[in-house]
Amino acid sequence: MNYFSFYKDGRALYCLIFLGFILAFSSSLAGTKRHFRFMPQQSQVQGTITDGSGLLPGVTIAIKNKVNSTAISDYNGQYSITASPSDTLIVSFIGFKTSYIPINGRKIVDIKLLYDTTTLQEVRVNAGYYSVKESERTGSIARITSKDIETQPVTNVLATMQGRMAGVSITQTTGVPGGGFDIKIRGQNSLRADANAPLYVIDGVPYSSDPVGHGQTTTLFPALTSPINGINPDQIESIEVLKDADATSIYGSRGANGVVLITTKKGKSGKTTFTVNASTGAGSVTKFVKLMDTAQYLSMRRQAYANDGITSYPASAYDINGKWDQNRYTDWQKELLGGTSVFTDIQGTVSGGSQNTNFLLSGNYHTETTVFPGEFLYKKGGSQFSLNHQSENQKFKIQFSTGYTIQDNDQPSSDFSTVAQTLAPNAPALYNGDGSLNWEGSTWQNPLRNLPSKFESKSYDLLANTVLSYEILPKFLIKSSFGYSDLRHSETRISPSTIYDPKLNYNSSYSTLFLNNTSRNSWIVEPQLSWETGLSAGELEILIGATFQRQSTDQLVQSGAGFPSNNLIYNLSSATTVRAVTDTETLYKYQAFFGRINYNYKERYIVNFTARRDGSSRFGPGNQFAFFGAGGAAWLFSKESFLKDVHWLSFGKLRTSYGTTGSDQIGDYKFLDTYSVSGVLYNGQTGLQPTGLYNENFAWETNRKFEAALETGFLQDRIFFTAAWYRNRSSNQLVGIPMASTTGFQSLLSNLDAEVENSGLEFTLRTVNLSQGPLQWISNLNISFSRNKLLSFPVLAGSTYSQRYRINEPLNIVLLYDYKGIDPNTGLYQFSDLNNDGKITAAGDKQVIYNLNPEYFGGFQNQLIYKGLKLDFLFQFVKQKNYNYPIGAAGQMYNQPEKLQASWQAPGDTSPYQIFTAGNNAAAVTAGSRFSESTAAISDASYIRLKNISLSYDLPLNGLKTKCRLFTQGQNLLTFTKYKDGDPEFISAGFLPPLKVITIGIQLTF
Structure with a gap:
């Protein structure tokens, strides 16, 4: 046998x-x-778990064929477990392949896990009021994590998202420290440019993005001061962007422009660990405009006067009449914008806890100088604390988190960019021999005169949230979230008399001061009930909840003029004249009831319904409440039996959604008759002036969203591809209806039966190029094609918007003259007479439409890991058109791009630029002005930019508990573009473009 x-x-x-x-x-x-x-014989086995580039906390370690023998790696990636020399460890973690590691008698067993792209579909994604598996979501949600964020040397949270999310367009508006970004999620929905910001939610607390600055005190920035700067990127665990109706409808009236969910870092169970990060670096302007040097500039000026028939230069032509040195040359862009901005970052974190209680405490400090001359500094510091606890039976849970940030920004009150690009290259020296400002006999306005004219701002930002939950019955949960935010912001802008030419004999009575003090605080309470149960062959989830929110904002803007001494310029009570520019107090109340029903049948067929009924104090009686809802569905066709033998297809899902969201971003009290203090005395009394008209029909903007998408994975998800098509239509637009001048108002804010459509395609591709052996290589590509157009606008031709919008055209258009070229006989720019009336006018001929929206945009990210070495880089790309440098009529007393040397000289010339004029040829001046507003001023501003690169190395400190990582990071380092007139990303003329930054640093964990 x-x-x-x-x-x-x-x-x-x-x-x-x-x-x-x-x-x-x-x-x-x-x-x-x-x-x-x-x-x-059993003993303690310990070690560290990594992914080849960083530590992995929260990894589960078990012993094969033994029960009740598990351990969890701590925040430092370290573990300890009791085992026999012949045992085998089973190491598992979401997103990585499970490893089986024989102990073989060792006491120290360090483990490196390999990524498993298939299990990435099991990662739970934050959808706001609930979480969902990546593979089972029915909505459109883009996501980045701390691993993406920590590679970037940036201070604004929006900068971390650039080029990394399909459908999310982000543009930096200035390179000045503390400046902001413009963000659009799937296009522009509202006719009002200031009403397209998304809703920000930090750890469940809505965070208002409404500006806290004031136009008269923030001239340094192209937009008012944004509170988003107060969010510290280093403390973010993940950012999810909700885009379609299925994902955003549960936020109702606040989800029309998308929702940005920010989750901060929390403590993890394990022994107490300390992490310290320190880095320093430098930044400079990415690209300057190529301008004329002295010889080229003077040649242009002389030719301009010759063309005008003037042989004797006027007394005011200091640049060519001999008063200024004809041989002097200064590159004013390098002089005024060519400095080096120095960055310093320090951050410390302590974290740990038991299985039921864990904590995290961190602090950070950042400083940044400017590229402008002078000593200016932006400082930002803060702290964060989180505490999580659960009862022994895991039924009761409490989560508490709070963060406090302080910003202190000291900058010149005006940007030097415009003067740096227009000042004559032979202008005088900035300083005299004794170090005083040089006024060159009152022949110029020294640009450094504005250095004492400072813009200073301070912000104090507190955000706190507590979540209590209790499991009444199995999978039946009661929960409530309590949030509070408090923002205090102050600004000062001074203009001392010392900014004027001393020969004018201006004293401190000419000095002025602007003060802005803004405070905003809000609280929110959101009770919720959730229940999960089996139903037939599927799982049913039900969520109901309510929201109660209150936000108050106070703003006082004052101005003072005439001080007995410049030493008292910050003392408003010392001013001879004091005026309240703005003094407002607003109260916003919001309440809502929301719900969600989700049914997952056999893990193949999923339906999701969300609804919300909102009430807002921003609308009049009868219009305060509205209902918003959406439905989504998904089919995981890869789990069907007829595909079970198709081994090359590892994942396949079709999903679609439709629903409505809204917008109440209109400000407070817009439907009421409102008044403000006039600031004008009448018989010794300050009067009131009307600022708003009553409109009882004031109602919500509504956005209807539809999407269809395909998600597929191939070869065990080594290749993962998604494609989505969407169409959003926003109606009931809140705009200003023109009013007769006799009413005393230019417009009445009201709903207009206008409709805006955004549609597009979004593609993402993730590939695992190498995953075997010591080398890993993963790539991510995203690209978005978006279209925006105005579908309808009643009586557009007869409104004040007639020269701004066109039906079936995008909102972001510009109306231009049709450029025909240069008349070879006169040397003047020529334009088409579109209405054939024999003359060129703006109303009749400035009608050629150009779309300034990007044709497509995206990013290409690569991550390569070899043992302890990790390289991560991102290329951002945009296909777009934009304005050229605004040149106007060349030949007057300001510098021009070098390319304008190719100007018309004599009859018969076919030069690309018209005849020079010193300003005496009216026809040439007019033609030059029109040229800047014609099709000739549009050029290809497409670019590919090395947006971010990071290189790190983990020092092999074998036997030591301390971990050490060295790293270097770069931002905006390299740009490929045909655009010749500055930075192609930057669209705000006259302001400092983004900086290229390089930093080096060290991270210690012990």
């Missing part, structure tokens, strides 16, 4: 049982010492 037949007939089983009984009996007779000879 062979082995197999012996085993099958059952006698082997009887023999084995009998043998085991004999051995056990013999062992018991031999005593305890005899027994332990047969048991392997």
Whole structure:
């Protein structure tokens, strides 16, 4: 009988049982010492778990074939477990392949896990009021994590998202420290440019993005000061962007422009660990405009006067009449914008806890100088604390998190960019020999005169949230979130008399001060009930909840003029004249009831319904409440039986959604008759002036969203591809209806039956190029094609918007003259007479439409890991058109791009630029002005930019508990573009473009 037949007939089983009984009996007779000879000796096995580039906390370590023998790696990636020398460890973690590691008698077992792209579909994604598996979501949600964020040397949270999310367009508006970004999620929905910002939610607390600055005190920035700067990127665990109706409808009236969910870092169970990060770096302007040097500039000026028939230069032409040095040359862009901005970052974190309670405490400090001359500094510091606790039976849970940030920004009150690009290259030296400002006999306005004219701002930002939950019955949960935010912001802008030419003999009575003090605080309470249960062959989830929110904002803007001394310029009570520019107090109240029903049948067919009924104090009686809802569905066709043998297809899902969201971003009290203090005295009394008109029909903007998408994974998800098509239509637009001048108002804010459509395609591709051996290489590509157009606008032709919008055209258009070229006889720019009335006018001929929206945009990210070395880089790309440098009529007393040397000289010339004029040729001046507003001023501003690069190395400190990582990071380092007139990303003329930044740093964990 062979082995197999012996085993099958059952006698082997009887023999084995009998043998085991004999051995056990013999062992018991031999005593305890005899027994332990047969048991392997157990000891503590410990080590560190990494992904080849960083530590992995929260990894589960178990012993094969043994129950109740598990451990969890701590925040430092370290673990400790009791095991025998012959045991095998089973190491598992979401997103990585499970590893089986034989101990082989070792005491120290360090483990490196390999990424498993298939299990990435099991990662749970934050959808706001609930979380969902990546593979089972029915909505459109883009996501980045701390691993993407920590590679970037940036201070604004929006900068971390650039080029990394399909459908999310982000543009930096200035390179000045503390400046902001413009963000659009799937296009522009509202006719009002200031009403397209998304809703920000930080740890469940809505965070208002409404500006806190004031136009008269923030001239340094192209937009008012944004509170988003107060969010510290280093403390963010993940950012999710909700885009379609299925994802955003549960936020109702606030989700029309998308929702940005920000989750901060929390503590993890394990021994207490300390992490310190320190880095320093430098930044400079990415690209300057190529301008004329002195010889080229003076040649242009002389030719301009010759063209105008003037042989004797006027007394005011200091640049060519001999008063200024004809041989002097200064590159004013390098002089005024060519400095080096120095960055310093320090951050410390302590984290740890038990299985039921964990904590995290961190602090950070950032400083940044400017590229402008002078000593200016932006400082930002803060702290964060989180505490999580659960009861022994895990039914009761409490989560508490709070963060406090302080910003202190000291900058010149005006940007030097415009003067740096227009000042004559032979203008005088900035300083005299004794170090005083040089006024060159009152022949110029020294640009450094504005250095004492400072813009200073301070912000104090507190955000706190507490979540209490209790599991009443299995999978039946009651929960409530309590949030509070408090923002205090102050600004000062001074213009001391010292900014004027001393020969004017201006004293401190000419000095002025602007003060802005803004405070905003809000609280929110959101009770919720959720229930999960099996139903038929599926799972049913039900969520209901309510929102109660209150936000108050106070703003006082004052101006003062005439001070007894410039030493008292910050003392408003010392001013001779004091005026309240703005003094407002607003109260916003919001309440809502929301719900969600989700049914997952056989993990193949999923439907999701969300609804919300909102009430807002921003609308008049009868219009304060509105209902918003959406439905989404998904089919995981890869789990169907007819595809079970298709091994190359690892994942496949079709999903679609439709629903409505709204917008109440209109400000407070817009439907009421409102008044403000006029600031004008009448008989010694300050009067009131009307600022708003009553409109009882004021109602919500509504956005209807539709989407269809395909998600597919191939070869065990080594190749993962998604494609989505969407169409959003926003109606009931809140705009200003023009009013007759006799009413005293230019417009009445009201709903207009205008409709805006945004549609587009979004594609993402993730590939695992290498995953075997010590080298790993993962790539991510996203690209978005978006279209925006105005579908309808009643009586557009007769409104004040007639020269701004066109039906079936995008909102972001510009109306231009049609450029025909240069008249070879006169040397003047020529334009088409579109209405054939024999003359060129703006109303009749400035009608050529150009779309300034990007044609497509995206990003291409790569991550390469080799042992302890990690390289991560991102290329951002945009296909777009934009304005050229605004040149106007060349030949007057300001510098021009070098390319304008190719100007018309004599009859018959076919030069690309018209005749020079010093300003005396009215026809040439007019033509030059029109040229800047014509099709000739549009150029290809497409670019590919190395947006971010990060290189890090983990020092192999074997045997030491301290971990050390060295890293270097770069931002905006390299740009490929045909655009010749500055930075192609930057669209705000006259303001400092983004900086290229390089930093080096060290991270210590112990």
